[in-house]
Amino acid sequence: MVHQEQFTISTKGHRQMDDLTEQVAAVIARSKITTGIAQVFVVGSTGAVGTVEFEPGLQRDVPEMLDRLIPPSREYGHEQAWHDGNGHSHLQATLLGASLSVPVANGKLMLGTWQQIFHLECDVRPRQRTIVVTVLGE
Secondary structure (H helix, E strand, O other): OOOEEEEEEEEOOOOEEEEOHHHHHHHHHHHOOOOOEEEEOEEEEEEEEEEEHHHHHHHHHHHHHHHOOOOOOOHHHHHHHOOOOOHHHHHHHHOOOOOOEEEEEEEEEOOOOOOEEEEOOOOOOEEEEEEEEEEEEO
């Protein structure tokens, strides 16, 4: 069986992290799938999803780490082509990835006690992000 839903989130721009865990869990509950996998995907080339302990320290640390690894710069090819200030945004999102798969058991996400699903806004502008959740299983 396959069940798919989508929802939107509004972001204020670069470095904003949102906890998606409850919204994804609600999709799984509505799917009636008890064993399988949930795939979470953010539509757009400057958004990313992953798992982390969603607490204030890591909400600061993850974006800061990405800014150290891939800082804003006019040297990126994307920036030279488009001059829109978000070349680093595309690279950061590419590094983290646009999708995540999480096992489902007994109708629930198989996450650790301190593990939540997050979205990170890598773009420099506010965005409306569409999150697609596809649940496969039985």
